[in-house]
Amino acid sequence: MAFLRGVKRRLQGLVLPVIFFGLCAYFAHHATHGSRGLLARDARNAEIVAARIVLAEAEAERDAMxxxxxxxxxxxxxxxxxxxxxxxxxxxxxxxxIIIPYAPNRRLF
Incomplete structure (x- = not known):
């Protein structure tokens, strides 16, 4: 009986740390893999870089026109x-x- 009380007391002492560790693991996982996490931020930054490249090409085309x-x-x-x-x-x-043809993808302006 004394042995079971000791085990019960130790388990009660471990409940709060286990719950705290579980919550920390949950938030850490979602901080990296969630929809607003670190990996999603890197993907958004890559999309922004690609969009800026497309914008620069469109502005160059507009300036030529x-x-x-x-x-x-x-x-x-x-x-x-x-x-x-x-x-x-x-x-x-x-x-x-005299006519000098240019390739379709090569522009004069």
């Missing part, structure tokens, strides 16, 4: 740009001109 359009505005009309666009749209070439 703005340069092209700036030469065709009425207040600053660039005759060479207007002639180039007209020939490209109409698919017209003079007899004495």
């Amino acid at each position: 703005e340069r092209k359009v700036a030469g065709l505005r009425a207040e600053h009309l660039d005759r060479d740009m207007l002639e180039e666009r007209a020939r490209a749209l109409l698919n017209v070439v003079a007899k004495d001109e």
Whole structure:
């Protein structure tokens, strides 16, 4: 009987530390693997980096288009740009001109 009381007393002394350790393990697991944990933060940071790269490419494309359009505005009309666009749209070439084709992914502007 005395032996069982000693075991019971020791088990009662271990209940709170075991519960505390379980709670700590639970929160530690969710701090790393949860939807707002460290691993999710790293994934979001990688998505942000990829989105910034796409944004930089889109801004470069927009700047190139703005340069092209700036030469065709009425207040600053660039005759060479207007002639180039007209020939490209109409698919017209003079007899004495030389055509140098560019690859579709290589841009002049």
